[in-house]
Amino acid sequence: MLCGHSERRTLFKDDDNKVNKKVKKVLDTGMRPILCIGESEAEEQMDCTEQVCALQLAKDLQGITSMEMRSVVIAYEPVWAIGTGKVCAPEKAQKVHAFVRGFLAKMFDQETADTVRIQYGGSVTPDSVDTLMSMPDIDGCLVGGASLVAEKFARIANFK
Helix, strand or coil, X not given: CEECCXXXXXXXXXXXXXXXXXXXXXXXXXXXXXXEECCCHHHHHCCCHHHHHHHHHHHHCCCXXXXXXXXXXXXXXXXXXCCCCCCCCHHHHHHHHHHHHHHHHHHCCHHHXXXXXXXXXXXXXXXXXXXXXXXXXXXXXXXXXXXXXXXXXXXHHCCX
């Protein structure tokens, strides 16, 4: 279940406290939360991506144990890329994913950080999936609009 998606944060004013409660509730029900984090276009232009992601992770995962964390999926979704057709450069996405994994290692431990799946979301397309998935810290994709077109989604799901 998605927690913290940018549209929920913006349209429904889901702040980090509310996102944290949702993550805990999803874990309590035995499901796997997908925690969405990411920066706005203004934050990206100010080179604040890592600070924004660190703050969201720290607040949204407050009170989560290492054992619970193994059931959480992180989705890095640069807000400026969602639904815009813009895709984060694979090298930048890798850098952010590596940062997130390192932050999780400090917050929990390295074993937990290595276990957590970190996905990329943000206008994933059939043209971008291969390069994104070739990055060592990108464990999958959270697909939005492209999932509405069977041929596009099939290509993404069957990347090579």
